[in-house]
Amino acid sequence: MQPSLFETFFGQRPEHRSMDLSLQRIDAALSTLKPKIRGEVIHIAGTNGKGSTALFIANILQAEGFSVALFTSPHIISIYERLQYNSGFISPEEFDELFSNCKDIIIENKLTYFESLFALFMLYSSRKDPDFLVLETGLGGRFDATNTNYIKKKYPVITQISLDHGEILGENIYGILSEKLAVIKDNSPVFAGLCKDFIMNKINSIPAEVISPSQADILHALQYAPPPFNSNLALAQTTVKYICKRDIAYKSYPLPPCRQERFGRIILDGAHNAAGILTLKKRFPKIGGALISSTKERNIKRFIHILSSCTRNIIATSIPDNQRSIDGIGLGGIRFIEEPIDALNELDKRSVGDILVTGSLYLCSFIRKLLLDR
Numbered sequence: 001m002q003p004s005l006f007e008t009f010f011g012q013r014p015e016h017r018s019m020d021l022s023l024q025r026i027d028a029a030l031s032t033l034k035p036k037i038r039g040e041v042i043h044i045a046g047t048n049g050k051g052s053t054a055l056f057i058a059n060i061l062q063a064e065g066f067s068v069a070l071f072t073s074p075h076i077i078s079i080y081e082r083l084q085y086n087s088g089f090i091s092p093e094e095f096d097e098l099f100s101n102c103k104d105i106i107i108e109n110k111l112t113y114f115e116s117l118f119a120l121f122m123l124y125s126s127r128k129d130p131d132f133l134v135l136e137t138g139l140g141g142r143f144d145a146t147n148t149n150y151i152k153k154k155y156p157v158i159t160q161i162s163l164d165h166g167e168i169l170g171e172n173i174y175g176i177l178s179e180k181l182a183v184i185k186d187n188s189p190v191f192a193g194l195c196k197d198f199i200m201n202k203i204n205s206i207p208a209e210v211i212s213p214s215q216a217d218i219l220h221a222l223q224y225a226p227p228p229f230n231s232n233l234a235l236a237q238t239t240v241k242y243i244c245k246r247d248i249a250y251k252s253y254p255l256p257p258c259r260q261e262r263f264g265r266i267i268l269d270g271a272h273n274a275a276g277i278l279t280l281k282k283r284f285p286k287i288g289g290a291l292i293s294s295t296k297e298r299n300i301k302r303f304i305h306i307l308s309s310c311t312r313n314i315i316a317t318s319i320p321d322n323q324r325s326i327d328g329i330g331l332g333g334i335r336f337i338e339e340p341i342d343a344l345n346e347l348d349k350r351s352v353g354d355i356l357v358t359g360s361l362y363l364c365s366f367i368r369k370l371l372l373d374r
Contacts, residue, residue, distance in 0.1 A: 004079060004092060006099045006120075010113045021143035029109040029119050030150040033102065035126035039069070040243065041133045041151055045141040045183045046159030047176070048276050049193065049232045051256045053159050054136040056236035059253040061132050062086060064244060069125035071118060071146065072136045076257040076270075076365045083121045085128045098123055114138045118145040142182035156184045157191045157239055159232065160275065161199050177202055184208060191239040193231055194218065213238040224252045226260060228279045258364035263371045265354045266344075270361030272298065277306045280358060288353030289313035291343055293363045295324040303359055304334055313351050317343040319362045340366055 003011070044054050051072055058070045070084040080089040090098075098120045099106075106116045125133050135154075137144040161177050177199060184190055188208035194200065194215075204210050213221075213234035221230035221237070233253070241248050255261070258270045260283070267284070271277050272294065290307050293316060294300040304314055317340045319325035328336030337343035340363060347355050357367050 001078060001092075004099070005096045006116070007079060009099070009103070010116070013113075021140075023143055023145075023148055025109045025111050026115045026118065026145040026148045027150060029102075029105050029111055029115070030122060030148055032105055032109075033119060033123060035122040036129070037122075037126070037133065037151065039067075039125075039130045039132050041135065041154035042157060042239065042243070043135045043137070043146060043151075043154045043183055044157040044159065045137040045144070045180045046157075046193070047161050047180070047273065048271075048279075049159035049228065049235075050136045052229050052259055053157065053193070053232040053236050054134050055256050056233050056253055057157070057239055058084070058132075058134045059087070060236055060240045060248060060251075061134075061244075063251065064240070064246075064248065066131040066244075067128070068132045068134060069121070069128055069130040070134045070136075071121045071125075072256075073114070073117070073138050074361055076361065076368065079117075082117055083124050085124070085130065090124055094124070095120070112145075115145040118148075122150075137180075137183065140176075140179040142179045144183070147183045154187055155189070155191065155239065155243060156187055157235065158184075158203065159193045159235065160228075161195050173199070174202065181206060189242070191235060191242070193235040211238060211242060221250060224250050225255070227283060229255060229259065258361055258368060261364075261368070263368075266357060266367075266371065267354055268357050268364040268368055270364045271358050272360055274299065274302050274306065277303045277358065280356065281306050281310055284354065284356060285310055286353070287311045287356050289315070289347040289351035290356045290358065291315055291317060291340070291347055291363075291367070292357075292359040293317050293319050293340070294326055294359045295319070295322065296326055297324070298359075300326055300359065301331070304331070307356075307358075310356075313347065315343045315347055317363070319360050320366050322362060341370055344370075 044050050054072055058068045061068045073082055075081045083090040135146040137146050189211050190208045192203050192210050192212045217234040218231050221234040225233040258268045261268045271280050287310050289311050316334050316336045318338050
């Protein structure tokens with residue numbers, strides 16, 4: 001597939017390390033673009049479970065007869081999946097048209113890649129005029145583009161909280177929690193997934209009504225989604241049930257790509273922090289092998305240590321076309337094979353049983369495309 005005009009434009013604008021965390025750029029851009037927001041806004045923040053919770057909420061609302069615009073990240077299949085309306089991706093033609101119309105404003109306000117995508121989404125949803133806008137934060141919460149002051153009224157949803165993006169958000173769990181909870185602003189109620197007690201105590205201390213799924217809800221959801229996604233489904237059901245003021249029957253809905261997605265004996269799961277890897281360990285306590293990668297700022301040694309109780313057959317690899325990818329230095333006795341396809345083939349030869357690919361959604365996306373092309 002030919003890259004979009006957006007991807008071509010940003011392909012020569014590296015920005016990650018020079019990011020200035022601020023809402024000023026996106027606020028200014030949206031004030032100029034003036035997208036209309038007539039639908040209800042549901043805003044999802046957290047460390048793990050944002051993507052599946054967002055998709056569950058969107059699917060439940062659609063099943064109840066509402067129209068839904070969904071903003072999600074990162075993309076697995078193509079950049080177009082980040083801007084969705086009623087489960088359909090924005091077309092390449094409309095995406096290019098929106099970008100062309102906004103390019104000058106993007107440049108003028110020095111919007112980042114993510115901020116620009118969100119600005120395009122806001123214009124896209126303004127055209128579609130959905131009943132609901134479901135927004136998934138990208139990084140943190142306080143300074144995430146989705147937390148723009150252009151949106152005043154919303155329903156905040158907080159998923160599981162754990163350490164992640166320590167190089168940007170810090171390594172203090174209370175500091176990270178504060179960043180996530182900053183999306184709430186003056187809105188009430190707040191919907192929260194069940195977290196560790198000390199985190200729930202902090203969430204329950206905020207000056208807003210906090211609504212969480214019950215343990216019975218979470219247990220019931222196991223009939224329709226595997227762990228940990230049953231908790232996210234229960235949170236989504238609880239949220240939609242309250243907002244729509246109606247009883248909603250549980251159903252099975254598809255998970256996002258690369259979330260326990262199986263291709264034969266290969267399982268793709270983009271868990272990319274210790275909490276996510278620990279959950280995978282519980283879900284797959286014994287496997288034939290694991291292919292893993294991450295960006296350099298993450299503690300891949302800890303990931304490997306956690307998975308070592310599931311299998312001794314672990315190979316590390318690089319994330320293609322990612323300057324932040326690990327390079328195999330300092331991995332101790334873990335074998336490193338640069339090319340993911342070579343690493344996967346080697347695991348295929350020496351493994352009996354399932355092979356887990358994890359540590360990075362970008363690695364999983366790359367492997368997924370390879371598997372689909374076979």
